[in-house]
Amino acid sequence: MVDNGIGASVLRKEDNRFLTGKGNYTDDVNVLGQTHAYFIRSPHAHATIDRIDVSAASASEGVIAVFTGDDLEKDGIGPLICGVNVTSDDGEPHRAPLHPALAQGKVNYVGDHIAVVIAETLAQAKDAAEKVEIDYGVLPAIADTATAADNGQQQIHDVAPGNTCYNWPFGDKSAVEEAFETAHKISTLELVNNRMVTNPMEPRAALGDYNSGTEEITLHVTTQNPHVHRLVLSAFNQLAPEHKLRVVGPDVGGGFGVKIFVYAEELVVGWACRKVNRPVKWTSDRTEAFMSDAHGRDHVAFAEMAMDERGKFLAMRVNTTANLGAYLSTFSTMVPSYLYAFLLAGQYSTPLIYSEVKAVFTNTAPVDAARGAGRPEATYLLERLVDVCAEDIGLDPAEIRRRNFIPVDAFPYQTPVVQCYDSGDYPAALEKALSLADYDGFSERAKEAKSRGKRRGIGLSSYVEACGIAPSAAVGQLGAGVGLWESAQVRFNPTGNVQVFTGTHSHGQGHETTFAQLITEQLGVPLENIEVIHGDTAKTQFGMGTYGSRSLAVGGVAIAKACEKLIAKGKKIAAHALEAAEGDIEFEEGNFSVAGTDKSMNIAEVAFNAYVPHSYPEGLEPGFDENAFFDPLNFSFPAGTHVCEIEVDPETGEVEIVKYSAVDDFGKLINPMIVEGQVHGGIVHGVGQALLEGCQYDADGQLITASYMDYAMPRADNVPSFDVDYAPTNPPDNPLGVKGCGEAGAIGAPPAVINAITNALGIKHIDMPATPENVWRAAQSMG
Amino acid sequence: MVNVSMSVNGKSVTGEVEERTLLVQFLRENLRLTGTHIGCDTSQCGACVVHVDGVSVKSCTMLAVQANSTEVTTIEGLAANGDLHPMQQAFKDNHGLQCGFCTPGMVMSAIDIVNRNGNDLDETTVRKELEGNICRCTGYHNIVKSIQAGAKSMGG
Ligand code: FES
Ligand code: FES
Numbered sequence: 001m002v003d004n005g006i007g008a009s010v011l012r013k014e015d016n017r018f019l020t021g022k023g024n025y026t027d028d029v030n031v032l033g034q035t036h037a038y039f040i041r042s043p044h045a046h047a048t049i050d051r052i053d054v055s056a057a058s059a060s061e062g063v064i065a066v067f068t069g070d071d072l073e074k075d076g077i078g079p080l081i082c083g084v085n086v087t088s089d090d091g092e093p094h095r096a097p098l099h100p101a102l103a104q105g106k107v108n109y110v111g112d113h114i115a116v117v118i119a120e121t122l123a124q125a126k127d128a129a130e131k132v133e134i135d136y137g138v139l140p141a142i143a144d145t146a147t148a149a150d151n152g153q154q155q156i157h158d159v160a161p162g163n164t165c166y167n168w169p170f171g172d173k174s175a176v177e178e179a180f181e182t183a184h185k186i187s188t189l190e191l192v193n194n195r196m197v198t199n200p201m202e203p204r205a206a207l208g209d210y211n212s213g214t215e216e217i218t219l220h221v222t223t224q225n226p227h228v229h230r231l232v233l234s235a236f237n238q239l240a241p242e243h244k245l246r247v248v249g250p251d252v253g254g255g256f257g258v259k260i261f262v263y264a265e266e267l268v269v270g271w272a273c274r275k276v277n278r279p280v281k282w283t284s285d286r287t288e289a290f291m292s293d294a295h296g297r298d299h300v301a302f303a304e305m306a307m308d309e310r311g312k313f314l315a316m317r318v319n320t321t322a323n324l325g326a327y328l329s330t331f332s333t334m335v336p337s338y339l340y341a342f343l344l345a346g347q348y349s350t351p352l353i354y355s356e357v358k359a360v361f362t363n364t365a366p367v368d369a370a371r372g373a374g375r376p377e378a379t380y381l382l383e384r385l386v387d388v389c390a391e392d393i394g395l396d397p398a399e400i401r402r403r404n405f406i407p408v409d410a411f412p413y414q415t416p417v418v419q420c421y422d423s424g425d426y427p428a429a430l431e432k433a434l435s436l437a438d439y440d441g442f443s444e445r446a447k448e449a450k451s452r453g454k455r456r457g458i459g460l461s462s463y464v465e466a467c468g469i470a471p472s473a474a475v476g477q478l479g480a481g482v483g484l485w486e487s488a489q490v491r492f493n494p495t496g497n498v499q500v501f502t503g504t505h506s507h508g509q510g511h512e513t514t515f516a517q518l519i520t521e522q523l524g525v526p527l528e529n530i531e532v533i534h535g536d537t538a539k540t541q542f543g544m545g546t547y548g549s550r551s552l553a554v555g556g557v558a559i560a561k562a563c564e565k566l567i568a569k570g571k572k573i574a575a576h577a578l579e580a581a582e583g584d585i586e587f588e589e590g591n592f593s594v595a596g597t598d599k600s601m602n603i604a605e606v607a608f609n610a611y612v613p614h615s616y617p618e619g620l621e622p623g624f625d626e627n628a629f630f631d632p633l634n635f636s637f638p639a640g641t642h643v644c645e646i647e648v649d650p651e652t653g654e655v656e657i658v659k660y661s662a663v664d665d666f667g668k669l670i671n672p673m674i675v676e677g678q679v680h681g682g683i684v685h686g687v688g689q690a691l692l693e694g695c696q697y698d699a700d701g702q703l704i705t706a707s708y709m710d711y712a713m714p715r716a717d718n719v720p721s722f723d724v725d726y727a728p729t730n731p732p733d734n735p736l737g738v739k740g741c742g743e744a745g746a747i748g749a750p751p752a753v754i755n756a757i758t759n760a761l762g763i764k765h766i767d768m769p770a771t772p773e774n775v776w777r778a779a780q781s782m783g
Numbered sequence: 784m785v786n787v788s789m790s791v792n793g794k795s796v797t798g799e800v801e802e803r804t805l806l807v808q809f810l811r812e813n814l815r816l817t818g819t820h821i822g823c824d825t826s827q828c829g830a831c832v833v834h835v836d837g838v839s840v841k842s843c844t845m846l847a848v849q850a851n852s853t854e855v856t857t858i859e860g861l862a863a864n865g866d867l868h869p870m871q872q873a874f875k876d877n878h879g880l881q882c883g884f885c886t887p888g889m890v891m892s893a894i895d896i897v898n899r900n901g902n903d904l905d906e907t908t909v910r911k912e913l914e915g916n917i918c919r920c921t922g923y924h925n926i927v928k929s930i931q932a933g934a935k936s937m938g939g
Contacts, residue, residue, distance in 0.1 A: 018883025019871040021818015021858035028817035253884025286823040508882030680922030708827035716913035716923040
């Protein structure tokens, strides 16, 4: 066995630079002569712009230029696009309103971009922004998800009557209806999935730098997918031809989805640096982030489950309204459709599912993918509904899950909602989680808590998600404008060390370590001789980036394939050097050897031979540098059961999580330490949604939660430490046997927490966030 | 414009800044010490924590002129001769960081927590003391472990 290979909890290679302040985040990059951009944003949720006068601002001290939407339009820049089609029930594509990077005549949400001031210093840009005169014609606004499509509502976009982007039915409606008619019992639940602001700790930023000599724009930007940024900015926004645009995403301080998308500020900065022929830098402050980062979630739904006498699920019906905000963000349309409805089967063998999704426009910030994207919404709805079913039919929540789990021998399992699950052992994860949580001992603990005036509750959540996004053919069929393969290049230098270029992007996941471990395992090169490089379109060949827990399941396989090519070539080189037949060469732990002899050479020597081919196989190309692309055959389907135990103080409504146990199936683990960290972080993200976080607009569309004073982020004393374990299965479609772990916690946690609260209070439902006030009210109403 | 002078990581520095310049801006923009981060505009996140005269301060809530004549230590000033400070080492050993953005502030706060509470820290104390630092990545589990371990090794 090699040291530091697959399965070793190797300390992270990237940590030293972060721990010593040597990280290189976008705002840390400074170039000579840089100017600063400040965006003027709409204070109104919905208004016409009747006049803009920038003359006083343009004359202000230090100002280089002030640009509006007209300037962009004149140069043919933009509009911003949404890259996934969803066909509405009338057979037409989803309604896609024009999304100019700087408003043209109308603003549609608080924070909408109107103009940009570029000045020598940020302070000067801000001072000048005060002098831009704008006359607004304020219009009525609509922010509420549930009623946005109602008759008589203020219309936001002419192209989207009824404020509706699409109506998207899926499944066999009449078969489901029939099953409901004859069912023994029907359980129902109405719920809200609260709007979240994703809040990576590093705010978004962009720095555009135009070189008039080479006519190339270099755009440093907070991105999870530099090549996707380049492709969209080039092919759809007309910023520059792809070969004249370099996108660099250096260290990125957290993404969670929100840095996938192409935003107005990035396009404007990229364009303006050429316009003023000076580098232009923009860094979001936190208030701007709350206003104009894409938000997440925001559904209202009604769900029904039909059951037989034993609590077996016969059919499920779901009606969902999803808020997409004022405009369509880059991948927004697919989130409440393909990433949501196709996961509604969960871990259960429910034979019939029918879903209707109505996606609506409102005068709020655009909504798009956020950690989990669609899957947390599906899981929350299903896992809450299952608990309601258990109560209605008189079964323990664990037992109703057992009765309905997809049996272990049924994999690969074709669900009624498109997805075919690769592998799973749901009962194993459940039982392991129950014993980790000491489920059987719960009633004793509840009794003891009661004696102290507290109410204890325990909640389960058995989730499944689709990761490793995604087979290109599958997403193409669904209407995606891109393929979702991944690429890698593994390059030996003549001196034997290795550079790995990956198309995925690390913004906290530890790729520099995990990917190096893959190389160590496969090629036997010591970890310290491997450098993983990502995040620069000028360095890596291409890549679709990091989201949907795809980096290892797709990008990791591309690396493994490049390694296989190196081994195959190395055998030829070694055979020649060792004067043996190629077929007799074996490769193990970094050594090529002739079978049955003690003749061997190290892979570093082979690399040297490949670059200094003085004596070399005839016809073989020199060099030891291979690349590979990998397009997955299927999604991967991580799954697990999380158990949350809480204590409610009925006097204050405060909820304390006293124990949280998670058992997940991520397939094979490359670096268990890193995986566990991803689980912790995901759980707290989910706990945040369940207990604390909620983005609020008032009835006029004013954003009420625009800072950390008003939007409660989970802090260290809101959460406990966690018990994490695994119940792995082997996904047959993935060559590395891995599944993906980055989103699991955020998916599993919200229903586990809320199920624990409803259990403690003996109530049917409480909406998220279950703040002390909401919980206190619920507790009081119970008497 | 005003002149400021202070000691930063043991070196004396001077600069001419606008009166409204925050200490964090002075560190990041004038001195190009970009390890100190800005994560919010309301003094809530702690990404900007540095030590001023040995005590932790959110450098986004202090004007550069207020730091005149003080001794400032930033994350860049912790590792001596290339060896990580015991708290930095503890964060590495316990996987107390992911994206690294909150990390400088976390480490600076952590050292201050130890200075005020000693080397034997229980979990509850650490969690309460971290109320001024937000991390979106780690879920705090490993940060708490790191600080407990770092506290021990700071004790020698
Ligand atoms: S930047 Fe200072 S507390 Fe957030
Ligand atoms: S490590 Fe990313 S915010 Fe803490």
